[in-house]
Amino acid sequence: MAVQFRDYYEVLGVGRDATQADVKKAFRKLARKFHPDVAEDKSTAEEKFKEINEAYEVLSDPEKRKKYDALGANWNGQAPPPPQGGGYSTSGGGQMPEGYEFEFGGTGFSDFFERYFSGGGARRAAGYGGGSPGAGGKMRGQDIEGDLMVTLEEAFSGSMRTISLRKADPRTGQVVTDEVQVRIPAGIGEGQRLRVPGNGGTGVGGGEDGDLFLRVRMAAHPDYRVSGHDLYRDLELAPWEAVLGTTISLKVPGDKTVQLKIPAGTGNGDQLRLRGYGLPKKAAPGDLYVEVSISTPPAVDGEERELWEKLRDVSKFNPREN
Secondary structure, three states, X not given: OOOOOOOHHHHHOOOOOXXXXXXXXXXXXXXXXXXXXXXXXXXXXXXXHHXXXXXXXXXXXXXXXXXXXXXXXXXXOOOOOOOOOOOOOOOHHHOOOOOOOOXXXXXXXXXXXXXXXXXXXXXXXXXXXXXXXXXXXXXXXXXXXXXXXXXXXXXXXXEEEEEEEEEXXXXXXXXXXXXXXEEEOXXXXXXXXXXXXXXXXXXXXXXXXXXXXXXXXXXXXXXXXXXXXXEEEEEEEXXXXXXXXXXXXXXXXXXXXXXXXXXXXXXXXXXXXXOOOOOOOOOOOOOEEEEEEEOOOOOOOHHHHHXXXXXXXXXXXXXXXX
């Protein structure tokens, strides 16, 4: 099956000489625009958001970006062979027609990503399925692995996803498409695997079908970073808010808003902890850490400048003596 090349630079709207900072800035801008919760056109926002995430997944990782740049230079409209030790399984232990590739739908990743940048890569899972026929010529169907993009909102509340998988029936040689309902439990984390029994390769000679394993890849979020079950987000403060203290209305996952108290004397880089506002887990939910950065006005004039000058003259604070 033909695999269509993805121009990740075009997706993010950056040049090939873009810095990592440029890539991050472009991603955050687009991710906020197309996030399904806030996008004006929700019918197309979800797919666009996943497309942006896929591009950022590759271009934000120096090793993946290097590999992508080399791949693009030799693309010439046709897919080069899959890399050794990765990508798609083409023979599946003798059960799949030679040259056949499994093809996913609904995972959040394109076939191009699955082939060249997926850790699972729609391949046979090591140590599962395949092998030689057993007694009576029975052979268990191979297990299949792939990546599943999960958004922060799905990880927070849980969801159901419909995944399609194109594969060959070894009994007839015909390519068939199966649709599978996959439950994503609340609190799922990066790297965890979801097992869908009996939805892998078809068994031969009466052998049982293999299983489908989907490895969770957390989608990047424009505002939050995920670490285990804890969440991190940045918060910019004006100098007077940090010095005098204030209370800020802060939106948190779960479509809630909390009142965050900023203590007087909060410093640049300080972390404020909101207990229990991270991702769910059995014992107790994770926490949300708010990391403070203090922003200064880009320019001041008139009365505002006079007040800053007065503050300079009366203040005894000297950061270089502390």
